[in-house]
Amino acid sequence: MNNYIKKYFFAKHHFLSFKRLTFKPNFMRIFYYLLGIMLLSSCWGKKPYYPEPIDFSKKVMGWKAVYGADSAYKKVKYFNTPRAMSQAGKIYVFGNTIFQNDVGKGIHLINNAISANAHRVAFIELGGNTDIAIKGNFLYANNYNDMVVIDITNINSPVEVKRFKNTFFTNDVLRPYIWQAPKDTGYYECPKYNNDSVIINWVKDSVQQFCKR
């Protein structure tokens, strides 16, 4: 029996021969193995983006747009008292007045006659506003997707004198205008461009999976 085992396992050319188990390091082969591993691992942690198939018929929780009539929301309203900043926006300076946008809400007026005592004095409510420019007695601003010209000859009583309706119609989903998308992330109802109404708010609701932020 013993002899048989010896013969069987130690036979020179048997496939289970211990000799076959002798490990001879082959550096070139190791090198290629390492190369292979590195190739595979160099992209670890950077998953390629494969969008998951979306079932567009299925609605999910998201944000639904609330529309308001242009006549009620696309207008200029002046308040002769200062108010708190909601979300600070862009700045503009003209003479002794600094104008600061409150994103999507309007424009704060800051009296800068004496800089050390600069302070807010009034607010021009202008929905969807982000930008202004001034020349002479006229202020130009966006009011949702409209462009308005406001006479500020008497800064305490600004008057709308001209309106370009729906002139800012573009929508960049990456950087939408403030009123074109909800503040929070998630799916939202894509904006519709109506001739007589505009998005004034966003509420939680089930929506289709198109627009997303």
Next chain:
Amino acid sequence: MRLILFLAIAILIFSCEKTSDGSSVNAASASSSGTGKGGSLARFTIVDNYLYVVDVFTLKVFNISNPLNAIEQTSINLGGGVETIFPYKDKLFIGSRDGMFIYSLANPAAPVKLGEARHVRSCDPVVANDSIAFVTLLGNQPCGPAQSGLYIYNITNLTSPTLIKTNLMNTPVGLGLADSILYVCQKSSGMSIFNVSNPAVPILRETITTQTFEDVIPYNNLLICYISTGLILYDITNRANPVQVALINN
């Protein structure tokens, strides 16, 4: 052979690390008689009798010689991703996510493109003077993968701006130029003050980190800063050493 393999490996390993780099330009706004002054993030600007507005895809030109009867004169397609507009003399510098465009206002009613500096996608305000344009690129989402930083271009030849210096920064946004001092807002990283008398070698003088800075308007001896909570004003009689004079926030 082995050397080549090592190089190949190195390239492969790094190929997924570095997504891209790039440059861009952004403008601040200037003023002509009777007009105000905006920050570098502005989308509206007025030069003489024309109001220029950049929408996402277009440059809109309004003739405002008679404000009561302003006219939408022209609309020029810019290709998309437009962020900011900065006027300087008879030029418009337009910062888009894909590059900085320089438009001539030789005919103010119909601006003509003179040149552009393309860069990888990013957000990018611009300010400029006669020979140099300063651009900040914010390379984070959703703007694009550019390497964030201050990019300085020689614009002596307006048709082909050349990049002369890149100064990498974390979160650069609005910027403003007062003489040879450049103020660069960097959100929560503060506002950096550079001496750019040699624009190829901007020298960092100081960084004010007391606020979250978004944009600035140098206005004579006053530096008006848009911060996350409102406004902060500095006296810049000494351009390199802003002294706080007022804080109007919340």
